[in-house]
Amino acid sequence: MPVNITSRADAEALIREQVISTIFQDAPKQSTFMSLARKLPNMTSNQTRMRVLDFLPTAYWVDGDTGMKQTTRQAWDNVYIEAAELAVIVPIPEAVLDDAEFDIFGEITPRVNEAIGQRVDSAIIFGANRPRNWQNDIITLARQAGNNVAVGSNPDYYNLxxxxxxxISKVEEDGYMATGALAAMTMRAKLRGIRADDGSLIFKSDMQGSTNYSLDGAPMYFPQNGAYDNTIAQLIVGDFKQAVYSIRQDVTVKILDQGVIQDPVTKEIVYNLAQQDMVALRIVFRMGWALPNPATRMDEDRVGCPFAYLEPTSPAITQKVTFTVKDNAETAVAIEGAIVDVNGSRKKTDASGVAEFNLRAGTYPARIKKSGYGTINDTxxxxxxAVSKDITLIPHA
Incomplete structure (x- = not known):
């Protein structure tokens, strides 16, 4: 005989679901570059000038008691840190804020900070969406210095x-000590078990289960903010303290309840905050960076680089850019030893007056100079x- 009961299905509308009072999510990741590079005092304008040693003096032996002492010179150059701005606006209807169980602004702000760190790392390290007033990215600077290493078809990672x-050897050959290494998470499998000649592991963690890794004694990091691009570099090693950055405006958060928001492409009004009962969270951050690369006894011409990287199996596509530098004589003569600076990447012309670069697509400012000649600024x-540029330097009167 059936028994009449009030079943779960009958009471489903009255049964309260348990909702966990937290949002399950990964912790926001910060900028890896900014944690490793050297921070300078905050900028007081949109441009900061650094004085960098450009030419070192030379000492000479004196021949005998009455030998003539020779003269020498020392010179300095300017390196500029240019501020660039990162910003975003997050519009939200006021009704959504009122009805939400969580502090929506409190949830959004750390994620925008994470996005800022991602953009900083990808622009400085890989050149992705690099602001036009910034110098070349670390990968481009290393490639022009010859500090890119191809892996080949059967890679031996110890030798690489x-x-x-x-x-690592390329960084040391340019006179620097590796203070850090970066790689995608997939690189860990390639590094495990590699041993030096004495049998010691060159890649290891500080202790069992630790997430602090080192590569040949240098701290190693596996960025997890989405900025690392392993299609451009499998691994990057360098002296990160040679890179500097400065903040013009720290992360600033402002809540807007008036005004309109336009589409940046069509210029059409997308939202009218007052008319649509909306508020907008506006977040702004401004900073600049540089790799000053001062003259040292191991790199007097400043053509080296404190960074090197391991190429992927299929290297990024670049184009050869050739500068040929000559004087303005009726029969032009090649100028050897001229410095060609392409947005921070420096090379010295050979006996034929030629300096070659390998650059990704883009527009680059160039400066060509040599002592005794006028300086040429070009683009x-x-x-x-491939691109060829003929440059004529005019001797000083």
Whole structure:
């Protein structure tokens, strides 16, 4: 005989679901570059000038008691840190804020900070969406200095890292000590178990289960903010203290309840905050960076780089850019030893007056100079083909 009961289905509308009072999410990730590079005092304007040693003096032996003492010179150059702005606006209807169980602004702000760190790292390290007034990214600077290492079809990662011409060796050959290494998480599998000649592991954690790793004694990091691009570099090693940055405006949060928001492309009004009962969270951050690369006894021409990287199996596509520098004589003569600076990447012309770069698509400012000649400022546009530039330097009167 059936028994009449009030079943769960009958009472489903009255049964309260348990809701966990937290949002399950990963902790926001910060900028890896800013945690490793050297922070300078905050900028007081949109441009900061650094004086950098450009030319070192030379000492000479004197021949005998009455030998003539020779003269020498020392020179300095200017390196500029240019501020660039990162900003975003998050519009939200006021009704949504009123009805939400959580502090929506409190949830959004740390995620925007994470997005800022991601953009900073990807622009400085890989050149992704690099502001036009910033110098070349770390990968481009390292490539022009010859500090890119190809892996080949059957890679031996010990030699690629520590052997002659390896990534770490290239940093040391330019006179720097590696203070850090960066790689995608997938690189861990390639590094595990690699041992030095004495049998010691070159890649290891500080202790069992630790997330603090080192590569040949240098701290190693696996950025998790989404900025690392392993299609451009498998691994990056360098002296991060040679890179500097300065903040013009720290992260500033402002809540707007008046005004309109326009589409940046069409210029059409997308939201009218007052008319649509909306508020908007506006977040702004301004900073600049530089790799000053001062002259040292191991790199007097400033053509080296404190960074090196391991290329992926299929290297990023670049185009050869050739500068040929000559004088203004009736029969032009090649100028050897001229410095060609392409947005922070420096090379010295050879006996034929030629300096070659390998650049990704983009527009780059160039400066060509040599002591005794006037300085030339130019621009080079790189698209999908090799580029040649003929430069004429005029001697000082």
């Amino acid at each position: 890292l520590l052997g002659e011409g390896g990534v 080079v546009a790189v698209t999908s083909a």
